[in-house]
Amino acid sequence: MMKIFTAAVLSLLLFSLVACCSTAQKKSQPAKAMQTAAKQFACLPGDVKPDDIVSYGEKEVSAQEKLIELNADCIDGRLVDGNKREIRFFRVACFGNPPYNYDEIRQREQEEIEKLKQNYTVVVIECNPMIM
Template sequence: MRYVLLIVVVLLGLPADSYGQRKKTSGKKPKTTTQKKVKYDRLPPDVELGTEVRRDVLNDKGEVVAVEVTTVEKRLRELKARYRKDLLVDSKGREIRFFHPLCRGVSAGAEEDEQERRAKDEELAALRQKYTVIILYCDPRQVM
């Protein structure tokens, strides 16, 4: 009785269209689609594909809610970047620029830090008006 029940369960588990049929295969290998690999070989000298960059996560109101760390290569793929006449541009045709944020381990003083932070913020705002900006990540553990 156990064997009959086991056979019934196995037969019910098989798909109906393949029951009793042999799998038809040809000697040819299936075609594999190769993804077009984009090389970003003309990056600035201080930026490599493995360099960590910051990606801001925005809410519905456009406010920064979180910051993700990714690589230059992944970020360029997200932006669908390509070269146009030796310029790195995004999918909309805007030039892509890399921005080095203020990153220091030792404070020079509260006033100097605030002045430098304001200057960097103004520089970033000016760049964002004209270009697509990728902000390099400043790892606080490595600054000292």
């Protein structure tokens, strides 16, 4: 009986150790990806981090994922897409309770985005719909 109990305890400890180590290994993989992204996108603007969410839909899209999609790279200190067009980020204003001039703010933002799109590839950073 004691042998069965000891075997069960050892099995449980071994299982816990394997689960622990595989979880730690999985957690370190995204960290390595972020380090690679940090090097690849060293010229990312200071207010944008690779893991910032830029789009909320069926699947959240991070800045890093969007930049990979655009084939982005740092060239001469500028963040450019695959066509060598400079990338700019535009963070829209987010409100819990919209102000009285909400429509004016949205219109100004849209005009500014359109103006930026004439010269740059624009990545619009959306608001988290769960906060709004």
